Structures are given as structure tokens and as C-alpha cells.
Amino acid sequence: MTRKRNQHVVPTKDGWAVKGAGSPRATKVFDTQREAIERGREIARNQRSELLIHGSDGRIREKNTYGRDPYPPAG
Numbered sequence: 747m748t749r750k751r752n753q754h755v756v757p758t759k760d761g762w763a764v765k766g767a768g769s770p771r772a773t774k775v776f777d778t779q780r781e782a783i784e785r786g787r788e789i790a791r792n793q794r795s796e797l798l799i800h801g802s803d804g805r806i807r808e809k810n811t812y813g814r815d816p817y818p819p820a821g
Contacts, residue, residue, distance in 0.1 A: 752796040753786040755779065757804065764789065787812075 751766040762782035763772035776782040783799060790797040794813025801807040
């Protein structure tokens with residue numbers, strides 16, 4: 747089974763990278779943020795995890811959850 751790992755779209759010196767949370771290396775680097783978001787979304791959907799999109803300043807500007815209940819029942 748594939749390990750669920752939140753995906754981050756982050757700026758790099760070479761473009762925009764998709765990185766799994768806690769991973770020192772990028773899954774892939776793209777020329778545009780749009781391309782990186784598309785790939786990050788595919789991975790997050792497949793892993794049923796979250797996609798965190800960072801702006802050019804490195805701060806998180808958007809977060810999307812795929813497959814997890816954002817409001818699980820208490821108890």
C-alpha cells in the first residue's frame with residue numbers, strides 16, 4: 747500500500763516542485779505552478795491525502811483535502 751503523504755507545491759530556483767511531506771527531494775519540478783498543481787492534485791487524490799499550495803513567498807495560500815473527512819465524528 748502506498749503511504750499517505752500530504753503533497754506540497756513549492757517554489758524552487760528551477761520552477762515549481764511537487765514534494766511529499768517530509769521528503770527532502772521533489773517528486774518532480776515543473777516550469778509553471780499550474781503544472782505542479784495538476785500533478786500534485788493527481789497524487790493527493792490517489793493517496794487520499796492533502797494538497798498544500800504555496801505562493802512564490804513560500805507561504806501556504808491554499809489547502810485541499812482529497813478523500814479524508816474534514817469533519818470526522820467525535821468519539
